[in-house]
Amino acid sequence: MPVSEQYKDLLIQGTRKELYRALELKVGDIASILRKTGFSCTQCGNCCRDHHGDNRVMLLQQDILRISEHTGLYATEFSLPFIPIEVENVLKGISDPSDMIPFTDSKGNIHSFGWMLRRKKNGDCIFLEAVGPSFRCSIYDHRPALCQTYPFFLEDCMLHISDCKGLGSDISYAGSIALSRLVLDRYICELKESILVYQHYEHFEPLGANVGFSLERFKKGHVFYIVHDSEGAHRRCERM
Ligand code: SF4
Numbered sequence: 001m002p003v004s005e006q007y008k009d010l011l012i013q014g015t016r017k018e019l020y021r022a023l024e025l026k027v028g029d030i031a032s033i034l035r036k037t038g039f040s041c042t043q044c045g046n047c048c049r050d051h052h053g054d055n056r057v058m059l060l061q062q063d064i065l066r067i068s069e070h071t072g073l074y075a076t077e078f079s080l081p082f083i084p085i086e087v088e089n090v091l092k093g094i095s096d097p098s099d100m101i102p103f104t105d106s107k108g109n110i111h112s113f114g115w116m117l118r119r120k121k122n123g124d125c126i127f128l129e130a131v132g133p134s135f136r137c138s139i140y141d142h143r144p145a146l147c148q149t150y151p152f153f154l155e156d157c158m159l160h161i162s163d164c165k166g167l168g169s170d171i172s173y174a175g176s177i178a179l180s181r182l183v184l185d186r187y188i189c190e191l192k193e194s195i196l197v198y199q200h201y202e203h204f205e206p207l208g209a210n211v212g213f214s215l216e217r218f219k220k221g222h223v224f225y226i227v228h229d230s231e232g233a234h235r236r237c238e239r240m
Pocket of ligand 1: 047048057117125126127128129136137138139140143144147
């Protein structure tokens with residue numbers, strides 16, 4: 001959504017404060033919540049699949065570099081602009097086009113913040129492979145921070161837990177410490193990247209009520225994005 005210069009400064013200040021508080025968090029405190037909650041990955045692959053619900057995997061810059069380095073793939077081959085859920089629902093034809101007005105500029109470009117993993121035609125993650133009746137991640141050792149820490153994440157310095165079949169199972173002391181370290185590292189990276197995104201962000205004029213202009217482009221099979229990330233604004237054209 002468009003952000004005024006004044007609001008941008010407030011966002012930077014607020015995120016900096018959150019980062020300072022995050023740097024005070026203790027891995028041991030997070031680990032003790034994890035042990036009380038219990039968790040063991042069942043490798044069901046549900047969180048990577050479309051039928052699970054929202055399976056968008058947001059990528060940190062370090063995720064993109066690590067996956068490129070270990071797979072030999074260009075970033076464009078496995079990442080695409082992070083699509084706000086409102087826009088995704090319009091593109092899928094299940095929401096009213098007016099829902100994407102706040103993300104679309106007067107030239108019909110959709111503005112996106114950051115990158116996410118591509119998905120296959122069936123909606124599952126591109127790195128998910130079927131192995132008989134089960135599934136496996138083909139980049140398991142190099143998977144994004146979000147996948148390494150699922151179903152846990154920190155927001156506003158509070159631990160949040162997503163739906164997962166593996167919750168409630170025993171987790172060892174060492175396992176809880178290692179996972180908590182990953183959860184905290186991910187949170188700190190996310191906050192640092194957010195500050196850079198806000199600093200580089202360039203204001204855009206919203207589309208207003210003329211959403212039909214942008215939809216005409218979609219009908220031709222293309223979506224034009226401007227992606228705001230920690231390095232600035234990037235243009236990307238994606239086939240629908
Ligand atoms: S990268 Fe691996 S763990 Fe993450 S969603 Fe894709 S298949 Fe699942």
